[in-house]
Amino acid sequence: MQLIATQTFILSSTEVNSALEGYILMIAAIIMKPIKLTFIFMFLALQVNAQYPFEKYDSLTYRQFNNWKKYDWTEKKKIIHQTLSIRSFYKNHDSLTIQLTSFTDKWDSSYIRIYRNKQQEQLLFEPMAFTEYNLWSSLIVADFNGDSLQDLKLNAAYMGNGLASMNARVIYLFQTKDEKFKKVSFMDKLEYGNRMERDFNRDGNYEIITMTLNGYQGHNYWTFDLFNYENGKLVNVDDKFDYPIMVQFLFKRNYKVTDKISGSRMKEFKLKELKDLDVK
Numbered sequence: 001m002q003l004i005a006t007q008t009f010i011l012s013s014t015e016v017n018s019a020l021e022g023y024i025l026m027i028a029a030i031i032m033k034p035i036k037l038t039f040i041f042m043f044l045a046l047q048v049n050a051q052y053p054f055e056k057y058d059s060l061t062y063r064q065f066n067n068w069k070k071y072d073w074t075e076k077k078k079i080i081h082q083t084l085s086i087r088s089f090y091k092n093h094d095s096l097t098i099q100l101t102s103f104t105d106k107w108d109s110s111y112i113r114i115y116r117n118k119q120q121e122q123l124l125f126e127p128m129a130f131t132e133y134n135l136w137s138s139l140i141v142a143d144f145n146g147d148s149l150q151d152l153k154l155n156a157a158y159m160g161n162g163l164a165s166m167n168a169r170v171i172y173l174f175q176t177k178d179e180k181f182k183k184v185s186f187m188d189k190l191e192y193g194n195r196m197e198r199d200f201n202r203d204g205n206y207e208i209i210t211m212t213l214n215g216y217q218g219h220n221y222w223t224f225d226l227f228n229y230e231n232g233k234l235v236n237v238d239d240k241f242d243y244p245i246m247v248q249f250l251f252k253r254n255y256k257v258t259d260k261i262s263g264s265r266m267k268e269f270k271l272k273e274l275k276d277l278d279v280k
Ligand SMILES: [Ca+2]
Pocket: 142, 143, 144, 145, 146, 147, 148, 149, 150, 151, 174, 175
């Protein structure tokens, strides 16, 4: 009888403790909220003050989706599926589902499946693995080229060390007139996750900005090039906007176009071909 009484006491004591903990955590969350917000505002202020020249141009409004459903078939089939659905994606409100299938023993191949109302429409190969860790940003939905058809974008990291940790695959799925998708993917360098497209000349076709590391006279420079999606491919449009620009790579934040290389010399660094380009 005494034993039961002790147990009851212990139980109720634990309950009291967890209620107290919950209360303390709730108070802490209320106090912390403005502090967190202050940090975010400080960070935003820094971002506004220091930026690359192209960041002054209009960026797109994205719709972003993150509710990937993971189907792990690692043990039976060495396969991982990640699936995401967007209701009312198409003009007639049909839904779109994108499924990424990667293989646990192959790091250079995946399949992207596109379903319309759960009916498979396309199967596209992608020379990159997708895991729940390397999808750097959400699935991005926007009309990048201004043809009134919603396009898709994914960024997937190669997961290296040091500078190689910036290596990422940028994957665009441009919607075509027949409401299918043209896949254009390539390797790029990403600093803070997704790099937004910018409309330099406000024609509705947002310029895609790429980043490459180049050596020149003993220093390293980030070279930024501009591309447009035109007639089913990405075309370099540097000449139209007096690009590329080059920013010296320093071991601190640097956003200033270098004055060590003349504009005409910079043009010799123009990125003629996107790295590991894959068009499907
Ligand atoms: Ca489009």
